Amino acid sequence: MKILTSTQIKECASQFIESEMTTSLDLMEKSALACFDWLKSRYSNEYTYYIFCGKGNNGGDGLALARLLNNENYNVEAFIIQSSSDFTEDTQINFDKFPKSVDFIEGDDFEVNEEKAIIIDALFGIGLNNKLKGEAEKIVSKLNEINAIKISIDIPSGLFTDSLPEENQTVFRADETLTFEFYKRSFLHPEAAQYAGKIHVLDIGLDKKFIENEQTDNYLIENDFFEKNYKRRSPFSNKGTFGKAIIIGGSYGRMGSITFSTLSALRVGTGLVFTGAPEYGSLVLQTVAPEAMFFSCGDKYIEDIQIPFKNYTIGIGPGLGTEVLTKMAFEKMLQNEKNPMVLDADALNIISESKDLLNLVPKNSIITPHPKEFERLFGKTNSTLEQCELARKKAKEHEIVIVIKGHNTAILLPDGLCYYNATGNAGMAKGGSGDVLTGIIAGLLAQGYDSKLAAILGVYIHGKAGDYASEKFSQEAMTAQSIIQCLSDVFLELNK
Numbered sequence: 158m159k160i161l162t163s164t165q166i167k168e169c170a171s172q173f174i175e176s177e178m179t180t181s182l183d184l185m186e187k188s189a190l191a192c193f194d195w196l197k198s199r200y201s202n203e204y205t206y207y208i209f210c211g212k213g214n215n216g217g218d219g220l221a222l223a224r225l226l227n228n229e230n231y232n233v234e235a236f237i238i239q240s241s242s243d244f245t246e247d248t249q250i251n252f253d254k255f256p257k258s259v260d261f262i263e264g265d266d267f268e269v270n271e272e273k274a275i276i277i278d279a280l281f282g283i284g285l286n287n288k289l290k291g292e293a294e295k296i297v298s299k300l301n302e303i304n305a306i307k308i309s310i311d312i313p314s315g316l317f318t319d320s321l322p323e324e325n326q327t328v329f330r331a332d333e334t335l336t337f338e339f340y341k342r343s344f345l346h347p348e349a350a351q352y353a354g355k356i357h358v359l360d361i362g363l364d365k366k367f368i369e370n371e372q373t374d375n376y377l378i379e380n381d382f383f384e385k386n387y388k389r390r391s392p393f394s395n396k397g398t399f400g401k402a403i404i405i406g407g408s409y410g411r412m413g414s415i416t417f418s419t420l421s422a423l424r425v426g427t428g429l430v431f432t433g434a435p436e437y438g439s440l441v442l443q444t445v446a447p448e449a450m451f452f453s454c455g456d457k458y459i460e461d462i463q464i465p466f467k468n469y470t471i472g473i474g475p476g477l478g479t480e481v482l483t484k485m486a487f488e489k490m491l492q493n494e495k496n497p498m499v500l501d502a503d504a505l506n507i508i509s510e511s512k513d514l515l516n517l518v519p520k521n522s523i524i525t526p527h528p529k530e531f532e533r534l535f536g537k538t539n540s541t542l543e544q545c546e547l548a549r550k551k552a553k554e555h556e557i558v559i560v561i562k563g564h565n566t567a568i569l570l571p572d573g574l575c576y577y578n579a580t581g582n583a584g585m586a587k588g589g590s591g592d593v594l595t596g597i598i599a600g601l602l603a604q605g606y607d608s609k610l611a612a613i614l615g616v617y618i619h620g621k622a623g624d625y626a627s628e629k630f631s632q633e634a635m636t637a638q639s640i641i642q643c644l645s646d647v648f649l650e651l652n653k
Contacts, residue, residue: 158358159368160342160375160577163283163318169338169371173363182247184361185214189221191359192310192335196222196275197229200306204275205232207305209296210248211280211314212240217248218310219279224255238280238293239263264295274305278329280314283341289315294327301330309334312341313352321348321540328352337361338368340377345565345577346541374549375575378617386610387651390426399428400603403464404449404596405473405490406503407434408483409457412441414476414502414592417637419446421596422472424644425618427603431469433462459483462490470496472599474504475592484511491517497608501525501595509533515555521571521608523598525560527591549573558612560598562591566620568612576613580620584627589637594619597644621647 161169174181196206208223210216216237223235237252239261244252252259260267269276278300280293289297297314300307308331312318315328318341322328332354334344343349344356391398402422407415415434419442422430430449432442437457442449454462460482464471471494477483484507497519500508505526508514515534518524526534531544535551538544545567548559552569559569568576598615606614625643626635 158340158377158379159371159373160345160377161339161368161371161373162342165371165373166283166318166339169363169367172367176364176367181214182250185217185247185251186221187361188218188311188337188359189225191337191361192218192222193225193229195335195357195359196226196308200275202229202231204273204306205234205270206275206277207234207236207269208277209236209238209280209300211238211282211293212242212244212248213282213284214245214248215279215282215284215311215314217245217251218282219277220248220251220255220259222277222279222310224251227256233257235259236262236267238296240292262296264292265299267296267299269300269303269305271304274303276300276303276305276307278307278309278314278331280329282311283318285315285317288323289327297327297329307332307354309353311336312343316341316349316352317343319343321346321542322352330354333357335359338363340577340579342375343542345377345567345579346545347564348540348542350564374573376577378576378578378580378613383614383617383621384651387614388604388606389652396428399426400600400605401429401431401466401469402427402596402599402603403431403433403469403471404475404599405433405454405459405462405471406475406477407432407438407442408459408476408478408480409435409437411476411478412438413589416442416445417589417592417641418472418475418596418599419449420641421593421644422600422603423448423596424641425597425600425604425615426648427600430600431466433459433464435459454486455482459486462486470599470603471498472501472595472602473498474501475595477503477507479503479507479510483507488514488517495519497521497523497602499523499525499595499599499602501591502530505530505534518555518557520556521558523558523560523602523608523612525562525591525594525598527562531559531561545569545575549575558608560594560612560616562594566616568616570609570612578613578616578620580617581623582620582627582632584630584632584635585620585623585640587636590619590623590640593637593640618644618647
């Protein structure tokens with residue numbers, strides 16, 4: 158899915174109105190009807206629907222929705238913010254068409270019966286470009302304190318489409334957001350996502366061809382992208398067909414990380430997996446992952462990396478440690494290797510201490526830092542959006558793929574594109590989850606996917622397996638091993 162700016166979204170709507178020879182009022186009605194159908198499929202008329210509207214077009218959507226609900230015998234109360242501005246033309250029409258009286262409110266001078274209440278926020282839409290203040294801020298502040306189901310139309314009031322809210326900024330805190338046609342980019346960053354709740358993208362029939370031709374540097378990974386780009390296995394293939402992954406890492410007392418990476422590389426279909434680790438961990442690895450072949454890189458720590466074969470893909474870093482000899486072995490490996498690899502964890506920590514090593518990383522390699530690791534590598538930023546833009550710049554500069562792990566993991570490519578991932582859940586915020594991702598991406602890279610697809614598909618698969626694990630074990634009880642176990646569910650679903 159393309160992620161468009163607020164300006165592009167408005168242009169898309171305008172183009173649709175012009176090309177379809179329809180009116181903005183008709184489009185408003187379609188938007189309201191999409192919201193009505195969604196609400197009707199989930200909530201009964203036992204609730205009272207409190208709809209708070211502004212005087213702009215978002216308020217017009219709210220008033221049209223209020224009318225549709227009222228006509229179906231839902232209990233509806235509509236409120237409009239009292240302000241000096243006039244209604245937009247379409248909102249005025251929907252105000253006149255609403256069959257019941259409407260309360261004009263100033264500040265917090267309104268009441269909501271919390272029992273069986275649904276609050277619908279239609280105060281401000283994507284046209285908002287200033288922080289809420291005055292009466293609007295008072296209304297939203299009071300709404301946030303009320304114990305009721307809260308739903309925003311298109312975007313929570315006070316939130317912006319293309320930028321993030323400041324700390325302590327007043328924003329309507331929705332449980333669910335019914336957004337039209339597109340994810341807004343702000344929804345994909347935690348500073349704003351906390352206000353949007355669960356996102357539901359509603360189709361209102363905008364011109365798909367126009368959207369297809371619209372240019373953007375930001376995308377959301379969807380299931381059809383996964384299905385389109387994942388290679389099915391030929392019945393005539395053999396283990397050599399699916400590549401050779403070498404997973405390097407581990408140190409005294411830290412063999413779990415490299416074990417997770419090894420297992421996940423095996424579980425994504427890699428033909429052959431080799432693990433380079435200290436001799437200390439050989440028994441653990443050979444017991445837990447007997448399908449992988451072990452080769453020693455030292456006694457208790459990585460001391461020397463001698464790879465005894467050709468045509469392979471490296472994933473390095475989990476549990477690696479930062480011993481002096483390990484750093485030297487890692488630098489020597491970077492000097493000798495020219496093919497794209499996957500670097501994570503201590504591999505990145507070593508580079509952050511000697512940033513010139515970044516220049517030795519082969520072009521089109523994939524690095525997978527969490528936000529703090531990214532900060533150590535490239536410097537501090539004021540928000541996750543700024544961090545994402547810095548990553549975009551660094552991916553271009555170093556010709557590498559940067560995967561910033563976290564809520565809606567962002568994948569920045571050397572060509573300047575950004576792909577956000579919406580699979581995954583908070584249960585994955587545990588030790589070992591990132592090591593699983595390293596193995597998945599390394600396994601896909603070994604199978605012949607280019608760096609872009611290995612990173613994008615790897616992150617999507619990782620999150621999808623995490624979602625299956627959450628369903629089976631709960632977010633609290635799931636572990637990194639649960640994610641590995643549920644990789645099979647991802648592929649079983651794919652191959653149905």
